Amino acid sequence: MLGRLRKQLLSQSIRNKLLLTAIACVLLPTAITLLTYNALTQEAVQRQAVSNAQDSLQLVNGSVTGLFKSMLNIANYIQVNADMNSYFKIVNAGGELSAKPYEAFIRENNILEQLENLTVIGDKSYVTVLLTNGKSYTNYSTSDYNPADLKREPWFGELDKLRGFQSYWVATRPTVFSMEKLDNPYQISVARTLRLENGEIYGYIIVTVMENQVNAIFDQLIAGQEVMLIDGSGRILSHKDRTRIGQELDLRLREAGAPLGSQVVRTGEERYLVAGQSISFNDWRLLSVQPYKQAAANISSLFKRVFLFQLVSFFFFLMLLIALLRAFTKPLVKLGRVTAAVQQGNLDVRSGIRGQDEIGRLGLLFDQMLDRVKQMLVEVSETQARKRRAELRMLQAQINPHFLFNVLNSIRMKAMRGGDRDSAKMIGSLSRLLRMTITSEKDDIHLHEEMDLITCYVELMNLRQKEEVMLRLDIASEAFMLQVPRFFLQPIVENAIIHGLGQRKGTIAIHAEMHDGGAIELSVADDGEGMNEEELGRLRNSIQVQSDGTMRGREGQHKGFSGIGLPNVMERMRMVFGDGFRMDVQSEPGKGTEIRMRIPAKEEAPDV
Template sequence: MISRLRELAPKSIRHKLIVASIACILVPAALTLLIYNSLTQEAVKRQAIANAEDSLQLVNGSVTNSLKGMLTIANYVQTNPGLKAYFKLAAANNVSGNEYQRFMDQNRVLEQLDTLTVVGQNSYVTILLTNDKYYMNYSVSDYNPLELKKKPWFRKMTELKGLESYWAGVEPTELAYDKFDHPYQVTVARTLRLDSTEIYGYAVVTIMEDQLHDIFGNLSAGQKVVLLDGENHIVSGGDPESIGKPFPYVNAVNSLQASEVVAIAGERYLVVQQQLSFNGWRLVLMQPYKESIVDISSIFNRVFVIQLISFFVFLLLLITLVRAFTKPLVRLGKVTTAVQRGNLLVRSGVRGNDEIGRLGLMFDQMLDRVKEMIAEVSDTQARKRKAELKMLQAQINPHFLFNVLNSIRMKVMKRGDPESAKMISSLSMLLRMTISREEDEIFLHEEIDLVSHYVSLMNLRQKEEARVQLDIDPRAFLIKVPRFFLQPLVENALIHGLSQQPGVISIRADVEESYTVLSVTDNGLGMNEVRLESIAGRMQSAGTEMSSGHEEPKGSFSGMGMSNVVERMRMLFGEDFVINVRSEIGSGTTIEMHIPHREEIRDV
């Protein structure tokens, strides 16, 4: 993966500058656009919710006025002294006067009921007394008030107290004259009581549902409002066929604590709801979220497009300037390529007062000097190649040894002995790391592979197998460490910690801000405090062989003791390198190293 990334990395300085410039512009611009987009969406959402709440507030006021108008009529009937006195006498069959006088009194009552409708909406008022006398502002041919007693809600009227009202909700229109043009009606009822709280009559006020529905027609496009009763049935609004039926999205709406955007039936809706203050009903506004933000988001989209165009314009300008500034470097690069191919006569001709001009001059002078020295070097190199050839002929090629071991492994594998083949493979890998690698520092992942092969060899030698458990931060794999610095720790854990018994050796690496914490832990025998303090003192001097509680065994594969490891680590990383040993009898031993970060770790 790392080699693949290196192949894809830009090769020329011009491309590196362009990529760096693009990155320096693109990353902040992308972050800015992402933050802008996030904030914009949140601002658009808040504005859309505020607009919807304002719209619903206006609807709420109109609906409240309409419904409170019904209550006003009921209050007037219940509190007007003249009407109240007349209805009490009529309920007790004590209306005085001759027949003409009684007729005139009844007409005055009916005229007063007719005047109650002059409040901006048609209201149908019915006064039904307990002796089955009734008074209303409509014709009995349209509807017989005695039919009210057959309604299911009429029996609940006895439960009302004082000025309490019963909202019957929405019902099919009973008035014959209005049934076809106005299919639904909304009714509120109230009891008329004597001072002894005995009921002597009922005041029923009815309006047509479409008077409420007309209020919802003034909303913005896409906004739909429904009026729900206390049982979540639709009183008004929405599809006419849904009037009186349960609200289909009641579960989604009831789960909201405030105005919010929710997914309903696979589409996002803006949902706003407000409670009516007097009867437990509520208004619910639903609008497709896309339609609610179309006007607001268009403004933000224009700003976004302008920013995007500006970004690309400045990016093209930057690339043009970088190309102009790096043109002499490209010329130097082409000359270098020609020199690499063997053409020592080519010259760059790059001159100037800046660093690139001076570099071109010195490069041309260097080529002149190289041409003069090449003759002298040719003779020396020829003699050197002859000496190296003779030396190579006198040595055994390590690759010959690896190939022979690989051939032996294949033959053993073919003969059905996979364990021996595995041992030969691990041995070949260890020899390759020992013989063919000249550098003293390797990557940590190579050291981990080396330890894995070593444990595999040790498991083949002993009866019980030990298991290596790795927990390595991926960033730690590319730090440079000395070769064979983990193998002595693992070897001591195998031989002395686990005493060649089955167990687990855990290798853990965590990358901190300024150092990497690397630990080797076994679940073996452990050691006492006296031995632990002795080892801690010896680690400070790093002059003697030691391990996690035992002397380094002679004949170990690496040939390096613990003291050698500590000394090499301190030579490489300085006094900032710290090593600690923790152990308890029966709980195993942990060796923890704090490896300081050098310059190269900051690039990992």
């Protein structure tokens, strides 16, 4: 089954393969993603609901903490105010603040005004400063509540255990202020001690706010959730349902709302989302309890809408993908038809596909390739024709080398017997030269063999002309085994004899030395007439043109070093040694001409 399906898939066109692959690569991951998304939605909904509960509770925590902090700030102000503390110490010790009653009244009134001003801005707070001698100072009327009654509170004895700026937080208790009892049945307080330099307590600071101020924050910031303030033992300190204040919270809810914790717990038939955060000043905690269905309702609805949107978007973009793939692959289909036509032998067909993308460049390159193929077919045909003509000429020119050498030796011997030693010498040199050039089947020879060929060539040239040319060789011993093309120096030496020296006597010096890396510097110099700047420029230009490969070198018809054969030498050496080969010409009128060549090591040259 799988094998048949695979065979059918492989037999499809590239367009169908791309379409099937794209659909599979989009459909399968998307289907898996949607299924996984649907399966994980509940978990994501729960995480989001927990996160929302924590964020909401964080706002409440900031406001409640701000309320409690304002209470501590009032206590701190009184505790560190030097003027007020000095006054309280004197009064507690029973001393006279002033000899004049009016001045004592003004001083006491000033203290009361400061206490009153502490709560002018912000939430209403009840401030009490109770000295150990029974004297008290408040920002409320003592007819509303007698501060001396604080000593009968069950928690008052705990204040003697405080040290320095330690605070004692009084859990929610029934309101003691007669004006507040009707509307605010509960209150929350914080207490500090006033101590002498020796640590003895001389007074107490009690700051009280109504519990209603706390649960008002719950209603303002979190709607539809049950928020409460509990102490370390789990007793409810503040709740919008006043009947629950003072009750113990269910243990499972209490544990689920651990500090900075959030959980979904089941109580009976109902699941609740519980979030908890600590109050930084004491061991109290804020708890948010909400039915899970209610907490997740909006988020779950959002997830469902997102899921539906993703499903619709998937089908829309799937259709768009199919349409785009068909449009993108249309040039490939056309290119396939053109390729089939070329396979059948039609080299005149062209795709005509153009564009800036890969397919457009492929169409352009394919058409250019067909043009190049047609051009190469023409060139191959012409090359084969030239090759056949060259082979025919070679067959016509073939002569048995041994027959030629034997005839030349017979002529040389006959000339010697006749007393013509110059002719015999000339024939002997020619025989050696022909033997070295005709009998060798290798294109490359060693440099020392090339020197032997040049020596024979100069001997033959000396027999032709009236005055002899002296050949001076200065070759480094390690350069003798360098592989070079046969007769690459012959055109240079010939130019030196005919054009440089003008077929008169003179000296031709060949110098070769090795350099680092195996390269060799070789020069051929004569002491002939030399060239002027114009002639030297034309010669260098002919060599440079041949080096660029743009045209064949042309022999110049001018006096001096005419350049006959130098472009051909340049071409041969470049074919063997590549761009590493260099040739330069130096010449001055009356001082001769020097051809300098740099021949790279064999490993620097490309294979030919």
